[in-house]
Amino acid sequence: MMRALLLSAAALIAAPVAAQDVAITNARLVIGDGSAPIEGGTVVVRGGKVVAAGAGVAVPAGIERVDAGGHWVTPGIVAAFSRVGLVEVDAVQGSNDRSARRSRFSAGIDIAPALNPMGSPVAVNRAAGVTRAIVAPGDSSGLFAGQGAVVDLGDDNDMVTRPRALQFIEFGEGGSSNAGGSRAATFLMFREQLLAARSYARNPATLAEWGSDALIQRADADALVRVINGTTPLFVRVDRAADILNVLKLKGEFPALKLVLVGATEGWLVARDIAAAKVPVLVSPLSDLPASFERLGATQSNAGRLEAAGVDVSVGVFDDDDAHKMGYTTQYAGNLVALTKLPGASGLNWDQAFAAITSAPARAVGMDGTIGSLRAGRVGDVVIWDNDPLELGSRPTAVWIDGKRQSLVTRQDRLRDRYATPQEGALPKAYDR
Amino acid sequence: MIRGVKGSLLAAVSLAFAGCAASGTSAQSAGDKPAASAEKPVKFNKDPYPSTYHAYAGRPTAVRGVTIFDGEGGRIDNGVALFADGKVVSIGGPDTAIPAGYDVVDGTGKYLTPGVIDIHSHLGVYPSPSVDAHSDGNEATSPTTPEVWAEHSVWPQDPGFSRALANGGVTSLQILPGSANLIGGRSVVLKNVPARTVQGMKFPGAPYGMKMACGENPKRVYGSKGRMPSTRMGNFAVDRATWAKAAAYKKKLDEGKPVDRDLAMETLAGVLSGEILVQNHCYRADEMAQVIDMSHEFGYKVSAFHHAVEAYKIADVLAKEGICAAIWADWWGFKMEAYDSVPENIALVYKAGACTIVHSDDENQIQRLNQEAAKGLAAGRRMGMQISDEQAWTWLSYNPAKALGIADKTGSLKPGKMADVVLWNGNPFSVYTRPEKVWIDGALMFDATDPKRRPVSDFELGQPGEGDVK
Structure with a gap:
């Protein structure tokens, strides 16, 4: 016995x-x-x-x-940017842990405890061939959304491959609404929060001295220190060409930042700058409408033009359904191959397209040695x-x-x-x- | 897909509106009922905003050596298609004689189909850019607004029309009001040809549709305002009370009695008399069954259930009732009533003998409805169903034409019909295929090999990427 x-x-x-x-x-x-x-x-x-x-x-x-x-x-397949595991039914609030708009915390939020490996979206996406995903939080009450994870979609109880694998922030229209109403306020808020974290790293007592004037909580400061020193990649949602250039300049003041651009709808207009900065880009490649004034230049040729300029491009499914339909990843990649036959368009050849949904996102999140x-x-x-x-x-x-x-x-x-x-x-x- | 929040990764909360564009507008109550003023029984003009669409000039064209799906389930390999004067002349095998004076297009390795028809679009009423000033798809100030007409909201400069043409081969489409309301108003059917005015796009002779919605959206939108309906039973109560009123109004009309002019009742009476087709947003099987009973109760017919995620559960009922199911390939999970989606929905409905339609409800997916159909087709075949490519094309052209009441004019390549035709650079059910040429009424409106045959809306003139391949 x-x-x-x-x-x-x-x-x-x-x-x-x-x-x-x-x-x-x-x-x-x-x-x-x-x-x-x-x-x-x-x-x-x-x-x-x-x-x-x-x-x-x-x-x-x-x-x-x-x-x-x-x-x-x-x-x-590696889903390059997703919310798989955070959502069962989007419109059923209790089953949706994408965002935390009423939290006191921002950068310090870590999505890992919210992940549900037994949720039906995990199984559905797995059955479509998606085995890993980069999962980012949606939104917080502050400028930074919090820390995402790299996960597996295995049929077991442990989903987390790497916790706190990225920090997420939006610039552009989304960011300005979080920062108080303008892009200028976004950049100022970003800088002030990072400087506060840097002071905190040098002397943790400063946070207590600031008291209620502090821009960030201790947990946020801890997370931002890891962003400043390059331990945690900073995934930045940004679309307008001018905004992209300004985001790339952030490395001037914070040289260790590991930037990854998410969206970059107008990236092709500044492709050479992105390539020179050696910043990887995650695109949702079939976005081709001027959905907003920061996406006027939207085209399906964005991915192909970025790749041709030497940018490390990953293809994901977002601006659509980022929790349930990761199976679209292969379809989107296939569409980029279709563009190679279309006069005037830029796409990816098959081998590039497949790498863009496997090794490229792994590289963007610093895990290509693992997944x-x-x-x-x-x-x-x-x-x-x-x-x-x-x-x-x-x-x-x-x-x-x-x-x-x-x-x-x-x-x-x-x-x-x-x-x-x-x-x-x-x-x-x-x-x- | 997600009105009002697309373009934002902050989405979440407003996802409640996903699926048929029920984005809330600020409730500015301008009086619940339409203006009513008239004295006598008069014959109201049923077409006060008539179509001014005209076909553009085309050349007599022969496409030869091409694989043809005729739109009604037929297929011709190595075929020849002839069209002239805006109409299909004939389709046939390789021996078909090409008359003198025809331009000849070599279709070797390519496919020719009727143009795609999207029965569910909000292009123009929720155009790009999706700024608040453009949010014109839901008159969400009363749960029943049969008096509003989508055509009065359509912005013809929406760049989405040109994307649907160039990337999706869409030649006709129905623009619907959103689903915030139980009765959202009249739809309008358009030819996908750019024009300065909506009238210039209106499909000549197409009947009006009327948008209805059941389920989560109306009860949420009005329940959250503390108004009826706040439940599904409230949805039905409001619907039935409205139909009862409409029946009384129609009775007066039929008896030649005087009525005050009532724009809402005119639309509903049009439905009851069969002139206006009901296009009903409805996800759940049990709810569709109740709507069917309601239609019997008041003597109208549902032309199609849209977003019918659970159509597969009652496919036999839909077949018996002769109601089309307009569905996505695989959207799911964005709200409770979309939880039981299965990728085999399209194929299961088709196999049960019901009229099957693949629709978009989305300014992006309208650009690849052929791909959505391909996914549904593959799911059916994995279940062991024998469905041919050419049969599946009926989901994209003939069946939507039927549900829109325009199948006598377009939707298949029968001689005499409108020459709404797409030449694809490969099998259109492959991800590697795109439209190469699109003719509408025989006029070449898109040509992938000719940048001058790529429409650019006013909004995109002088902007970054003007005239780009997109």
């Missing part, structure tokens, strides 16, 4: 590791780093990590083998697809996260099966499961 208990306890601890070895062979293999697909490729995952991927890779003895049958095998490709040492996030993953309607047939085979069944599948024939049978639908 005692022995059995001990064994099962040990099994519980060991299980996640033990299950994490697999070799997928006979693949049309995409590494995710921008290289071309490899026919007849193999990827080997041990202990939850990729140990080798490519042509002519030997399969270790005793390891589980999965024959991909010549199908596409890729790293899992986002099938190069050796990265997490074992692997997807077998039934067709070209960027093509419409393609779906994963198998997904591993950290080397662990995932369930791909969603609540939506259950509803579909229940109503495959809509009429009731011998018993009501409620009995049909």
Whole structure:
């Protein structure tokens, strides 16, 4: 009895590791780093990590083998900018932890405790081949929204890959409304809060001395110190070309800032400046309407033009539904490939487009050594697809996260099966499961 | 998708309005009821803002060597399509003779389809840029406003029209009022041809539609103002009281009795007499079933349920009633009534024999309705359904035309119909495909190879990126 208990306890601890070895062979293999697909490729995952991927890779003895049958095998998609895990139903307030507009805190907010790995959006996005996501908070009462995380979409209780992986702030129209009504106020508020954090870092007592005049709380100051010294990347929502240039200049006063631009709708107008500053950009690539006066230059060619200018571009799905429809990531990337055939347009070739939804966002958040490709040492996030993953309607047939085979069944599948024939049978639908 | 908050990552709260543009406007009560003043039974002009649309000049055109989806489920490989004088002349196989004087377009490796028709758009009434001054889609000052007409809000300079044309191959579209109200007002059907005036875009001879909405939006908008309706039962009570009044008004009209002119009642009487088509925003299956009963109670017909996220649960009922379901491929989770969405919805509804339509309700997704249909198609095929590409195209042109009452004029490539035609540079159900040429009434209105055939609205003139590929 005692022995059995001990064994099962040990099994519980060991299980996640033990299950994490697999070799997928006979693949049309995409590494995710921008290289071309490899026919007849193999990827080997041990202990939850990729140990080798490519042509002519030997399969270790005793390891589980999965024959991909010549199908596409890729790293899992990395959602470049999302709220997956923070929202179940947007309009149901209690299930929506995107924003904290009435909080006393701003930069100090850490979304990690709000993430719900068991929420149905996690499963739905996973079934679409998304295995990791960069998750940012939506809004706080202050200028900074707070700290986002890099997460996995695995079918388990721990979602966080890296907590406090980024700090988020909006400049432009969104920022000015948070700062008091103008862009000028945004830049002043930004500078004053960072200077306050810097003083606090040198002498924590200053915060107490400022008392109620303090611009930030202690928790906010702690978070901003990590932004100032470059520990935490600062994701900046900005769209207007002039605003982008002003954001790039922030590195003059705070040289260690690790900036990442989010949106950058008019980025193509200042692409060379962005490239020179070596600042990565996350775009929602199909935004092509002048939705506001800071997006007059919106075009689907933004991503292609930025890439051509040497900017490190990631493709995400935002300004749309950023919690439920991460499956659009592949569709959006595919659209950029379509642009390469369109006279006058700029797009991405297939290999670039796929890298823009895997290794590029991983690099933007400083984790390309860990996630986002099938190069050796990265997490074992692997997807077998039934067709070209960027093509419409393609779906994963198998997904591993950290080397662990995932369930791909969603609540939506259950509803579909229940109503495959809509009429009731011998018993009501409620009995049909 | 999200009116009033698009463009902001701060979204969240206003997401409540997602799906059919129920963005609240500041409630400025200008009196609940429309002006009523008239003495005698008079024949009211039913078309006081008539279409001034005219087809632009086209050349007799033959597209040959092309794969044709005819819009009604037919397909011709290596086909020839002829159109002249704004009308489809014929479509046929490779042996089809091309008359002298026709311009010949080589369609090898390309696809030819009827233009996409979006039955659910708010272009013009919620245009870009989406500034407050442009928020003209919801007369959210009374839960029933059948007296308002969407065409009086449409801004013809909305750049969204040109995007829908160039990127989406959209040749006709219905502009609807939003869904804040139970009865939101009249829709207008447009040809997607730029004009100085809305009248210049109005689809000649298209019947009016009337927007209705059930569910969360009306009860939230008015409940939050402390007004009826604040519940779903309140929604139905207000609807039924309104229909009862309309029935009495129509009875007087039919009997030739004098009535005060009442713009709201004119619209409702038009519905009851079958001249105006009901376009009903409704997500939940149980609610659609109740709306159907209400339509029987008062003797009108629902032309289409829009955003019918749960249509798959009652696909048999919709088929029996002859009501179209206008749906997205995969929108879900933005509000409670969109929680039970399934990617197979489109295919399940189609397979049950109901009229299936893919719609956008969105200034971005209207640019790729072909892609949305492709996703629905793929989901159906994964379930083992046999649905061909050409059958799926009915979701994008013929069925929406039918639900708009214009299927005798457009929506398929039958001889004599409007030559509203898209040449795609590949299979339009591939993500790698875009429109190459779009003809409307036989006139070439977009050509990807000719920057001069790319419309630029007044708003975009002189702005960064003017005339860009977008």
